[in-house]
Amino acid sequence: MLERMLNSRLAQWLDDRTHVVQYIRFHLIDYPTPKNLNYWYAFGSIALVVLIIQVLSGVFLAMDYKPSALPTGNGFSMAFDSIERIMREVNDGWLIRYMHAVGASAFFFVIYLHMARGMYYGSYKKPREFLWIMGVLILVIMQATVFFGYLLPWGQMSFWGATVITNIFGAIPGIGDWLLQLVRGGYGVGDVTLNRFFALHFLFPFLLFAVVFWHVMALHVVHSNNPEGIEPGEKGIIPFHPYYTVKDLFGIGVFLIVYSWFVFFDPTGHGLIIETNNFNPADPLKTPPDITPVWYLTPWYEILRSVPNKLLGIVGMAFAYVCLFLMPWLDRSPVRSARYRPVYRAMLFVFFASIGVLGYCGHHEVTPELLLIGRIASVVYFAFFALLPFVHKFEKTRPVPEEI
Amino acid sequence: MKRWMAWLALLGWLGLPGGPGSALAEEAAPPLKPVTLSFDQKTLKQGAHVFAEVCMGCHSLRYVTWKHLMDYPEIGMTREEVDEMRGDAPLTAPIKTALSEEDAKASYGIVPPDLTLMARAREGGGAYIYSLLLGFEHDPKGKVPDGNYNVYFPGHRIAMADPLGWLDHDADEEADIKAQARAVASFLAFVGEPHQLERKALGKKVLIFLVVLTLLFWLLKREVWKDVH
Ligand code: HEM
Numbered sequence: 001m002l003e004r005m006l007n008s009r010l011a012q013w014l015d016d017r018t019h020v021v022q023y024i025r026f027h028l029i030d031y032p033t034p035k036n037l038n039y040w041y042a043f044g045s046i047a048l049v050v051l052i053i054q055v056l057s058g059v060f061l062a063m064d065y066k067p068s069a070l071p072t073g074n075g076f077s078m079a080f081d082s083i084e085r086i087m088r089e090v091n092d093g094w095l096i097r098y099m100h101a102v103g104a105s106a107f108f109f110v111i112y113l114h115m116a117r118g119m120y121y122g123s124y125k126k127p128r129e130f131l132w133i134m135g136v137l138i139l140v141i142m143q144a145t146v147f148f149g150y151l152l153p154w155g156q157m158s159f160w161g162a163t164v165i166t167n168i169f170g171a172i173p174g175i176g177d178w179l180l181q182l183v184r185g186g187y188g189v190g191d192v193t194l195n196r197f198f199a200l201h202f203l204f205p206f207l208l209f210a211v212v213f214w215h216v217m218a219l220h221v222v223h224s225n226n227p228e229g230i231e232p233g234e235k236g237i238i239p240f241h242p243y244y245t246v247k248d249l250f251g252i253g254v255f256l257i258v259y260s261w262f263v264f265f266d267p268t269g270h271g272l273i274i275e276t277n278n279f280n281p282a283d284p285l286k287t288p289p290d291i292t293p294v295w296y297l298t299p300w301y302e303i304l305r306s307v308p309n310k311l312l313g314i315v316g317m318a319f320a321y322v323c324l325f326l327m328p329w330l331d332r333s334p335v336r337s338a339r340y341r342p343v344y345r346a347m348l349f350v351f352f353a354s355i356g357v358l359g360y361c362g363h364h365e366v367t368p369e370l371l372l373i374g375r376i377a378s379v380v381y382f383a384f385f386a387l388l389p390f391v392h393k394f395e396k397t398r399p400v401p402e403e404i
Numbered sequence: 405m406k407r408w409m410a411w412l413a414l415l416g417w418l419g420l421p422g423g424p425g426s427a428l429a430e431e432a433a434p435p436l437k438p439v440t441l442s443f444d445q446k447t448l449k450q451g452a453h454v455f456a457e458v459c460m461g462c463h464s465l466r467y468v469t470w471k472h473l474m475d476y477p478e479i480g481m482t483r484e485e486v487d488e489m490r491g492d493a494p495l496t497a498p499i500k501t502a503l504s505e506e507d508a509k510a511s512y513g514i515v516p517p518d519l520t521l522m523a524r525a526r527e528g529g530g531a532y533i534y535s536l537l538l539g540f541e542h543d544p545k546g547k548v549p550d551g552n553y554n555v556y557f558p559g560h561r562i563a564m565a566d567p568l569g570w571l572d573h574d575a576d577e578e579a580d581i582k583a584q585a586r587a588v589a590s591f592l593a594f595v596g597e598p599h600q601l602e603r604k605a606l607g608k609k610v611l612i613f614l615v616v617l618t619l620l621f622w623l624l625k626r627e628v629w630k631d632v633h
Contacts, residue, residue: 074466095606238632257615276524
């Protein structure tokens, strides 16, 4: 049926004028893929599905959302009221909102696994450096996007989260105050901030689309790596369609089951997806006892927080991203896949654990013990990257197979 | 030597006080009282009555109109029942207290919070509201006046004075007060998210559909891949 469509007269007419059929054939049908890609390789397609879910649900939310902090009585605001209107009065509004809120968490969950896969199989290495860099850039844009988005319901955590995070900009010497006012549009987080965050939250997903497009274009030049980390060779190649279209469909199906389970049965994720305190309207006079970001931002937040000096904290956090960007050049081992790199593999697991610990600490109120644990985890995080350039000198890699 | 100093600096940093966001831990509240909320018509109607007769003296439900009490099938009140409760408030108006913000501030020092989302805005949800209503005690230190000491409220001093008369209740009142607390907690947990039962019902159908679809994808995948080695 697909062939019939691609050979139809309409398709031919279009192809003569814009080459669409050739593009489709090149990128989605004949595109050569290693035959040994496992289900970890489905997360790229799944991420694309989530991105589309987010954009669609977001557009529908925007039709009923009002970005205004105008007070409406007893501490409530137009923005908060409009969200509750979506939850209560708009037909299936609750579904759209939960899809979007759960989708945000799902997006990070999928992306973190996607990145972990890339690290495990050495997919960041030559010739996939640019692919990797676009990936890290995607992560940064995603984090900015959720940060803007989280302000929109104008609840307690929205307001105080944005206040704490924008405060960080104020710590930059010289331009701090100017930058702070630029981001907030005034001295404090207020109506102006809400308006511009809404505009940016609408804009950023389109940037995301652009960078994702480039990410995939880069992939289609250098092609997929694979779990063995070796060149697949003639015999190791199969066309994307039908093999990976059906394999990815199955992966997407499994993802949708888990995602829907949360949307329908645990949409707040017990306070992990929508924080409990965000059902209280924003109150600038009442600082919540513990202000922590949502789980997917907490590892980075914990690195920031574990430094007593604000400015150095920012430097530390920025450096955490810089390390990720530099990964292709920090690692000098000729072997890609962790399957054949015992030392790197062990380091990687410790690194993943450190991110988990950082995330846990960043999600809880600071106590002296947690502070210490968070600091040790920060050291482990950076130690991973610091050791990376030297591993190849003493690591005895296991023999790599000839073909996949 | 240099390396030694670097280690020392590292150790020193590990012991330093925290950066932004550091706070002191609050004193812990006792575990919530066990309660099973229910969303059947009888309980929800009773809860709506408790709300209108007691809580509405001070609290509003800004997102719930009188008409909603008829329209949400889970509550399913009749027009007569609603008319009796609402007095001359318009049917489509939100359920609102007669207490003005100024009077509230004068009497309690604070405007009582809106209760529509209260069950969603507190850890423990409906069980917290239930426990709070039954959490009034005599202050062991004797500082907080009777009726304003509540073991479940952060800081224990609450501006709301024992609305259900739990403090110093007789033994034969106990069951009734508990039933009222449970009913109003259920009612508030329901109106906090009025589409929650619909959500779960739809969820079952969606999941069944997705499981079947995914199973088909799996069979398809197995078929397509059977001669790749
Ligand atoms: C919106 C977010 C993203 C989308 C839609 C996306 C999409 C994709 C797709 C479709 C693939 C090919 C299938 C696969 O290998 O899974 C891919 C591969 C890859 N992506 Fe992403 N990606 C995203 C984010 C990221 C991020 C944040 C990183 C890392 C920082 C990253 C790094 C990679 C790498 C290294 C590969 C090649 C893997 C290999 O060939 O072994 N991607 N991406």
